Amino acid sequence: MTDFRKLTLGIAASFGLPWLLLIVVPAFKYQHIKPIAYDKEADGMDGYYPQSNANVLGMQVYIREGCVQCHTQMIRPSQFSADGWHKGWGEDQSARPAEATRANTMRDYLSEDVALLGVSRVGPDLANAGYRLAAMDRSAIHAMLYAPHSVAMWSNMPSYAHLYTVRKAQGPKSDLALPLTGKFAPAKGYEVVPTPEAEQLVDYLLSLKKAAPLPAAALGNLATAAAAK
Amino acid sequence: MQNPSPNVEPDLQADTLRRAAIDRSVKGPVLFLLTNGAFWLMASTVLGLLAAIKSFAPDFLGHASFLTYGRLQPAHINALVYGWGFQAALGVMLWLMARRSGQELRTGKSLMMVAAFFWNITVTIGIGCILFGGNTSLEWLEMPAFTWPVLLFCFMVFAWPMVSMFARSHRPEGFMISSWYLFGACLWFPWLFSTANICLHWLPSLGVIGAGINAWYVHGVILLFFVPVGVGAAYYFIPKITGQPIASAQLAKTGFWLLAILGGWTGMQRFMGGPLPAWMVAIGAMTGVLLLIPVLVVGLNHHLTTLGKHNLVAVSPTLRFVFVGSIFYPIAGIILALISSFWTGFTFQFTHAWYGYQIIAVYGFFSMVAFGAIYYIVPRLSGCEWLSVRLIRNHFWFSVYGIGIVVVTSVVAGLQQGGDLTAPERWDQSWISVVLNARPYLIARAVAWAMITWSNVWFLLHLMLMVAGLGRRSSAPTLLERHDDHSDPHLTHGAKA
Numbered sequence: 001m002t003d004f005r006k007l008t009l010g011i012a013a014s015f016g017l018p019w020l021l022l023i024v025v026p027a028f029k030y031q032h033i034k035p036i037a038y039d040k041e042a043d044g045m046d047g048y049y050p051q052s053n054a055n056v057l058g059m060q061v062y063i064r065e066g067c068v069q070c071h072t073q074m075i076r077p078s079q080f081s082a083d084g085w086h087k088g089w090g091e092d093q094s095a096r097p098a099e100a101t102r103a104n105t106m107r108d109y110l111s112e113d114v115a116l117l118g119v120s121r122v123g124p125d126l127a128n129a130g131y132r133l134a135a136m137d138r139s140a141i142h143a144m145l146y147a148p149h150s151v152a153m154w155s156n157m158p159s160y161a162h163l164y165t166v167r168k169a170q171g172p173k174s175d176l177a178l179p180l181t182g183k184f185a186p187a188k189g190y191e192v193v194p195t196p197e198a199e200q201l202v203d204y205l206l207s208l209k210k211a212a213p214l215p216a217a218a219l220g221n222l223a224t225a226a227a228a229k
Numbered sequence: 230m231q232n233p234s235p236n237v238e239p240d241l242q243a244d245t246l247r248r249a250a251i252d253r254s255v256k257g258p259v260l261f262l263l264t265n266g267a268f269w270l271m272a273s274t275v276l277g278l279l280a281a282i283k284s285f286a287p288d289f290l291g292h293a294s295f296l297t298y299g300r301l302q303p304a305h306i307n308a309l310v311y312g313w314g315f316q317a318a319l320g321v322m323l324w325l326m327a328r329r330s331g332q333e334l335r336t337g338k339s340l341m342m343v344a345a346f347f348w349n350i351t352v353t354i355g356i357g358c359i360l361f362g363g364n365t366s367l368e369w370l371e372m373p374a375f376t377w378p379v380l381l382f383c384f385m386v387f388a389w390p391m392v393s394m395f396a397r398s399h400r401p402e403g404f405m406i407s408s409w410y411l412f413g414a415c416l417w418f419p420w421l422f423s424t425a426n427i428c429l430h431w432l433p434s435l436g437v438i439g440a441g442i443n444a445w446y447v448h449g450v451i452l453l454f455f456v457p458v459g460v461g462a463a464y465y466f467i468p469k470i471t472g473q474p475i476a477s478a479q480l481a482k483t484g485f486w487l488l489a490i491l492g493g494w495t496g497m498q499r500f501m502g503g504p505l506p507a508w509m510v511a512i513g514a515m516t517g518v519l520l521l522i523p524v525l526v527v528g529l530n531h532h533l534t535t536l537g538k539h540n541l542v543a544v545s546p547t548l549r550f551v552f553v554g555s556i557f558y559p560i561a562g563i564i565l566a567l568i569s570s571f572w573t574g575f576t577f578q579f580t581h582a583w584y585g586y587q588i589i590a591v592y593g594f595f596s597m598v599a600f601g602a603i604y605y606i607v608p609r610l611s612g613c614e615w616l617s618v619r620l621i622r623n624h625f626w627f628s629v630y631g632i633g634i635v636v637v638t639s640v641v642a643g644l645q646q647g648g649d650l651t652a653p654e655r656w657d658q659s660w661i662s663v664v665l666n667a668r669p670y671l672i673a674r675a676v677a678w679a680m681i682t683w684s685n686v687w688f689l690l691h692l693m694l695m696v697a698g699l700g701r702r703s704s705a706p707t708l709l710e711r712h713d714d715h716s717d718p719h720l721t722h723g724a725k726a
Contacts, residue, residue: 004395004396007409007412008416010486010489011412011413011416011417011489012416014486014489014490014493015416015417015420015453015489015492015493017493018493018494019420019424019493022445022493022494022497022509022512023424023428023442023445024424026438026441026506026509027428027432027435027438027442030435030436030437030438030506031432031433031434031435031438033436062366063364063365063366064362064363064364064366065297065299065300065364066297066298066299066300066302066303066359066364066366066371067299067366068299068366069298069299069302069303070298070299072579074500074502074503074504076501076502076503076575076578077502080501080502080571080575080651081502081575081650081651082650082651082652082653082655082656083650083651085653085656085657086656086657087657095657096657103502103503103504104503104504105504106436106437106504106505106506108504109436109437109504110434110436111434111436112434112436112439113433113434113435113436113439114367114429114435114436114439114440114443115435115436115437115439115440115504116366116440117437117440117500117503117504118579119368119579119583120579120580120581120583120584121579121580121646121650122284122664122667123660124660148287149288152661154661154664154665154668155287155661155664156284156285156286156287156664156668156671157287158283158287158292158297158298158299159287159288159292159297160297161292162292162293162294
C-alpha cells in the first residue's frame with residue numbers, strides 16, 4: 001500500500017507544483033492589476049492607461065460567432081515578427097508605417113474576462129482594428145461583414161448574413177441600408193439593414209484600440225528590467 | 230509479468246475463465262462508450278470535412294449561421310475530443326484497468342451506464358449550443374458553462390472505480406506501467422478540467438491570464454490525458470501481441486515520471502511574444518521542448534519491444550494500429566517542440582501548424598492506438614470476430630493517409646503562413662496574398678477529411694455489426710493474412726523486415 005501512496009503523492013506533487021505556481025497564484029495575483037494614470041509631465045497627457053475598454057455587448061457577438069478561430073488580437077514585439085509593421089495593424093494607416101506598432105501588454109486586455117488572443121491568423125490581426133475601421137463608413141463595415149467577397153474576391157471570411165435583415169424598401173432609402181452593388185445587392189425594391197447584434201459587433205470592432213501610448217510608469221518598469229540585465 | 234507463468238493445463242483454463250468473467254463484467258459500459266464514441270467520430274469527421282471546405286469556400290452550402298467556419302470548427306474539435314476521444318479513452322481504460330488489476334467490475338455498473346448516457350446527452354447539447362449561438366470561444370471548452378459539472382461528474386463515475394481497482398490490486402513487486410499511466414489519467418483530467426473551468430467561467434477579469442490558462446488546459450488534456458491513455462494502452466498491447474516483455478522497466482519509469490513532471494508546465498508558450506508574463510511563456514516553451522525526452526524514451530522502449538516482431542504488424546490489426554499510433558507519437562512530440570521553442574515557434578505561432586498538432590495528437594496518436602485497442606477488445610466482449618479483413622484494411626489505410634495529409638499539409642501551411650507573416654522582406658504584401666498562399670493546403674485538408682470520413686464509415690459499420698453480435702462465429706481471430714499480399718506491397722515489405 002505504501003507504494004500506491006508514493007505513486008499518488010508523486011503524481012500529486014509533480015502536477016500540484018505547476019498547478020499552484022503557474023495557474024492558481026497568477027490567477028489571483030493578476031486579477032488585481034489596475035489601470036495606470038498617465039503622468040502629465042512625463043507622458044504629456046491626462047487620463048488613464050488603458051484609455052478605453054472594449055465594447056462588452058459586441059464582444060458577446062464576437063465570441064458567439066467564433067471570430068477567434070481566424071482573428072488574433074495580439075501584436076508581437078518587432079524583434080520576433082513583422083506584426084507591428086503590417087499595414088493597418090496599428091494606429092498609423094499608411095501603407096508603410098513609419099514606426100512599428102508596439103507589442104501588447106497585459107493591461108490592454110484589462111476589461112476582458114478572458115482575453116480573446118485568438119486561435120489562428122487566417123484573417124488579419126484585430127488588436128487595433130478600431131483605428132483601421134474608423135477610416136471606413138459604418139455601412140461599409142457592415143457590407144464587409146455581410147458580403148466579404150464584395151471587398152476581396154478571394155476572401156475566405158464567411159458571410160454573416162444572419163446578422164442582417166433583408167426587408168422591402170419603403171419610402172426613402174434607409175440610412176442604415178448597406179451599400180451593396182452588383183451580385184451582392186438584394187433584389188430590386190429590397191434593402192439590407194443590420195440587426196442590433198450587427199451594430200453591437202461593429203461597435204466592438206471600432207472599440208478595438210490596443211495601441212494607446214504606454215505611460216512612463218509602465219515603461220519605467222521595462223527600462224529598469226532592461227537595466228538590470 | 231504478462232503471463233502468470235505456470236504451464237499447467239488447469240491453471241491456464243482457470244485463467245481463461247477468470248479473464249472471460251472480467252470481460253463480461255465490463256461489457257455493457259465499454260461497448261456503450263465505444264459505439265457512441267464511434268458515432269461521434271463520424272460526426273466529427275463530417276464536421277471536419279465541412280469546416281475544411283468552408284475554410285477555402287465560405288459560400289459552400291449557403292450562409293446559414295450554424296455553418297459558418299467560426300462555429301463549425303469548434304464543433305468539429307469538440308466532437309472529436311469529448312464525443313469520440315473521451316468515450317474511446319474511458320472504454321479502453323475501463324477494460325484495461327479491469328484486466329490489468331485482475332478484478333471484475335463489481336458495483337457501479339448501472340451508474341456507469343447512466344453516466345455514459347448523460348455524457349452523450351451533454352455533449353450533444355453542448356455541440357448544439359456551439360452551432361446555434363452558445364459558443365464560448367474558449368479553446369476546447371467551447372461548450373457552454375453548464376456542461377462542465379455534468380461532464381466532470383460522469384468522468385468521475387468511471388474514474389473512481391478504476392482508481393479503486395488499481396489501489397486494491399497494487400503490488401509492489403509487479404510493476405505495471407500501463408496501469409500507472411491510466412491511473413495518472415484518472416487523476417490528472419478531473420484536476421485540469423475543474424481548474425480550467427472554475428478559473429475561466431467563475432473568476433472575473435482574468436484577461437490575459439485567462440487566455441494562458443486556456444492554452445495550458447488544451448496542452449494538459451493532450452499531454453496528461455490523451456497521451457497517458459494512448460501510451461498506457463500501447464504499453465499493454467505491444468508486449469501482449471509480440472509476446473515479448475517491455476524492453477526496459479527503467480526507461481518506462483523514466484518516461485512516466487518525466488511526463489508527469491513536465492506535462493503540467495507547458496501550454497502558455499502558445500502566446501509567446503504576447504502580453505503574458507515572460508516567465509510563464511518561457512517555462513512553457515522550455516518544457517514543450519524538454520518533453521521530447523519522455524516522448525523519445527517511450528518511443529525507444531516501444532521500438533525495442535517490437536524489435537524482431539515486425540512481421541506481426543502486418544498480421545495483427547491491433548498491433549498494426551498501435552504500432553502506427555506509436556510512430557505518430559514521437560512525430561507529435563517533434564511538432565510540439567517546433568511550435569514551442571522560441572527558435573521556431575514565432576514562425577508557427579497562430580498558423581495551421583497548431584491544428585496539425587491537435588490532430589496528430591488526438592487522432593494520429595491517440596485514436597490510432599484506441600482503434601487498435603478496439604480491434605482487440607470488442608471481439609472479447611461481443612463473443613464474435615471481426616467480419617472482414619478488407620474493411621479493417623480500408624479503415625487503416627484511409628486513416629493513415631488521411632491523417633498524414635492533414636498533419637503534413639497543416640505543418641507546411643504553417644511554415645508558409647509563418648513565413649508570410651514574420652519574414653521582414655514580405656512585410657508590406659497584401660493580406661489576400663497570404664490567404665491565397667495557404668489556400669492549396671486547405672483544399673488538401675478537405676480531401677484528407679473526405680478520406681478519413683470514408684474510413685470511418687466502414688469502421689462504424691463494422692463496429693455496429695460486431696456490437697449487434699453479427700460478427701464471424703469463430704474461435705480464430707480475424708488477422709490480416711498474407712495470402713493476398715499482391716494487392717498490398719506494404720505488407721510484403723513489413724513481413725520481410
